[in-house]
Amino acid sequence: MLNYYKSSRFIARQSQSLRGFASSSIIKNASKEHVFTPLATQSVISPMRRNTTWLTALRAREKQKVEWINKHKAELESGKLSPHDLPLESYSYTKVGTLDVAERSPKDSFSYVILPFKSDEWFLDAYINAYGRLRIGQIFQDLDALAGVIAYKHCNPAQPVIVTASVDRIYMKKRLDSIANLNVTLSGNVTWTGRSSMEITIKAATNNRDLTVDSKLTKEDIKEEDIFLTANFTFVARNPETKKSFAINKLIPTTDQERADFVRAEQYNKHKREEAMKTALIHTPPSEEESNLVHKMWLQQRLDPDKASSFADVTSASEILPAENPTDKVSVQLMQETRIFSTSMMQPQYRNRHSYMIFGGYLLRQTFELAYSCAAAFSHNIPRFVSLDSTTFRNPVPVGSVLYLNATVVYTEFINRKLNPEAGEKQNERKYDFNQNSIPGTLIQVRVDSTVRDLKHGTTQNTGQFTYSYFVAANAEKSLIPGNTEDVKPKFYRVMPQTYSEMMEYLEGRRKAIDTASFNTYVRLMPNPNEVVSE
Incomplete structure (x- = not known):
């Protein structure tokens, strides 16, 4: 089962060689597996899954523009409004569901994706670069998609528009030389929340078990010594109706490690802008040494x-x-x-x-x-x-x-x-x-x-x-x-x-x-x- 570059033709061809799977069931789902869709967004229950085709969304946007222009014609003619004031476009939904703010633990948002490189050579083929090493750019797509899944799980049942505000850092923790002999897991959860923003930490780890994309994984299955890459994302929530910030559920750490992660993230977010100004020469001129x-x-x-x-x-x-x-x-x-x-x-x-x-x-x-x-x-x-x-x-x-x-x-x-x-x-x-x-x-x-x-x-x-x-x-x-x-x-x-x-x-x-x-x-x-x- 190839996740990144699925096509109906490939799935139909592959179904003939996979014993134990009915070709009709694979072909039936082929239309739902988009050729450019990252693995974390493919599940029918994934909050990152697309719900409409582009043509449907395009027609809806044109209709929305016409209705908005007709409604605000006087303001547009007087100059009080401009076409750029058109409300935030989000065809997938326009209602946030609820404004209630609840409490969530890090475990509530824990999510994962399994990349069965060892178990499936054709799956691996989509993640290999020209030199037989891991194609990091492909992993980046999965990381961001998984971070989005985690963000929506934390905000549930509210449905704000959630976007990636920043990537705080992605770095290697150890070298990965034998990618074909290992399966890889991407897993993470929310580690900090503000009023409308949240930090999400995702870890990529190796796993020697025989895994498939449908295998079950818990947070305890991720061993520190197996982690080879860590990524931190900041997401922000906005109200699709008002375009203003949206208050999200509060994160309540329950373990010592979760509390330590929360404090670290809170300190980092407090000093992030200050540190950014230190490295930007537009704000801080060269020192004597420089x-x-x-x-x-x-x-x-x-x-x-x-x-x-x-x-x-x-x-x-x-x-x-x-x-x-x-x-x-x-x-x-x-x-x-x-x-x-x-x-x-x-x-x-x-x-x-x-x-x-x-x-x-x-x-x-x-x-x-x-x-x-x-x-x-x-x-x-x-x-x-x-x-x-x-x-x-x-x-x-x-x-x-x-x-x-x-x-x-x-x-x-x-x-x-x-x-x-x-x-x-x-x-x-x-x-x-x-x-x-x-x-x-x-x-x-x-x-x-x-x-x-x-x-x-x-x-x-x-x-x-x-x-x-x-x-x-x-x-x-x-x-x-x-x-x-x-x-x-x-x-x-x-x-x-x-x-x-x-x-x-x-x-x-x-x-x-x-x-x-x-x-x-x-x-x-x-x-x-x-x-x-x-x-």
Whole structure:
């Protein structure tokens, strides 16, 4: 049973080879399993499931517009209202059901999705990238869809419009090298609530049991040592009739761990805006240390451009200096030369349950894969995902609009990745390594700027900025040469800003890298801030 790219033809063909299943029952349900629908939204009882076709929703929207314009004709002619004041569109429903606020425990919203990679090779085929590793962008879609399911379960029986406000962080906890030999579970629950917002934590874990998409799972089945990825989302609830915030059910933690998660999330949400301002140069100018760093980079390029690849004078103290081993290669590329672009029409097949806006998980997948392509083109190697920093969805992306994505390598840093002994990785003996149980390489930070154009009005809006971090091992070139047994000189990568604007982008990227290192040290309890975990 293939979840992401089901088609009626594939299901009918597959039904002939599956013993114990009646082909008629599979074909009967085929029309309900949409080709672009994430697994978490496919169940008939899923609150994220679409209830209408696009044509039905489109006709309803046109009717709604005509009725609203006729009702407010005088206000529109006088200028008191504009067409943009049309109430929030949500064809799936317009009534919230109830305004009552109740109490809910984290267990009430616990939900999960099973990805049976070990049990079903065709299921796995939809989640594999070109290099036989997990296609993280596909996982992002499932994460966001599952977070939506959790949000609606918490708000039940009320039916507000719920949207993804931000992705607070997605990060790897351990390396995943043998995806074909493991099943994966995605599970989570609400960990904090405000008046109209909620934080949802989802964990991706491996599982050796023989599982199917219909297997049962409890919170106790998720072992801490099996978790390889954690994601935190913030959702907000709005009233579809008034367009104002909607009061949701209160979360009441019942265990010590639930209370600890609640306090952590509450503190994070209190300081989130403050921390965001610290990393944004538009609010906080460069420090003396940062100004000196910019001046050194500028001076080096101006006085002796040929020495732009010598980083001992310009690198931050936390970086590993290849100068201790002069045989290492350092590839330098100007920031402006790393930029790549993507333009795409937003089609209704990627809409959310409210019919008229694009599903947030699809945007995560698109930005991730452009960032991945940017890092790969920059390093001429296979990047490994490390983390997605805090990201806010500033404006929704309507169906029928044009989405512009711009990816740039804004920061690089020489750093270590933790070894994975289970994959046969041995201790390295390089003198300048912080830890012999790690692999040296380059942390590549890619920023993706997202803009949407409304075709009717010709206006453009900033829809969000996504910052992804990837790791490329210094000896990664060796794995790209089939059958290679000879040693390949370790290679590091460096992006070089030139203009003042690029220097500021570099510093902002550096601030985010420092923030991530602090997060690693104090939240993930990694003793070495100069060490990362990649997929």
